[in-house]
Amino acid sequence: MLSAVQWLDMGNRSDEVTESRDTEDLLEETDQLLSGTGLEAGTDESLASADEPADSRADTPVDARSDEPADASRLAGLRSWLSVDSYFSPKAFLAFVLLVSTGLLAGGMMIPIAGRIVGIFGVAFLIGLLTAKRRYLEMTAAGTAVGAVSAVASNAFLAAAGSFQTVVAVGVAVGLVASLVGYYFGRDLRTGLTRDIE
Structure with a gap:
């Protein structure tokens, strides 16, 4: 049998409102954390990217979202193409x-x-x-x-x-x-x- 205190405690718990989160919101936050573009304190870019819908960020090319410029990745590809080990x-x-x-x-x-x-x-x-x-x-x-x-x-x-x-x-x-x-x-x-x- 439940005591009166336990009964009241259960009643108080049922009054609590739990916040349910959508799966898309969780995936969006995970994507922001992994890409390093979101949730950085005090930057306007992070606030703008957090407010942006996920579809618009998905259309952005990877080079534009990454911190590394596109020229650096092209130079790395050229360097590996010109390396001696690729031919001999x-x-x-x-x-x-x-x-x-x-x-x-x-x-x-x-x-x-x-x-x-x-x-x-x-x-x-x-x-x-x-x-x-x-x-x-x-x-x-x-x-x-x-x-x-x-x-x-x-x-x-x-x-x-x-x-x-x-x-x-x-x-x-x-x-x-x-x-x-x-x-x-x-x-x-x-x-x-x-x-x-x-």
Whole structure:
């Protein structure tokens, strides 16, 4: 049973008026807080934006509502477009040099004739098959560098005798062709395997 005090207390609570808030008002205030445009003390802009209907603010472009000027975002986009990493990744190049060199040495030890070419081709094929991003420039540079160094190292006597340019040219050509063809076929197989069946 309820006592008289509890009964009166319940009666007083029922007389209290609770303020109900519309969902749109709550979303509008949340949007103002997150965008940093509203509820800043003492600014006329915040008062004007709080009184503004939500539809008019939604039509305002993001650049006009943010504190950061549009030129800064354009400069950031231009800077990323001009960065060296977007065209040539030094880390990927060094990794490819190590992998192609390993393939060249392994192929030369396992297959006596044309083993180095097969090794370069095989490693380039696997890299093309396993990597998601296209890295033709890095693979080309790695293949030519490894091919040139390998040709000079294995034909040091001919290079010293005066045929240095010929030895380097043959090494560059072999490394370039083997790495690019292997990488291309690896990428082509990857595209075929990952493409959705229609």
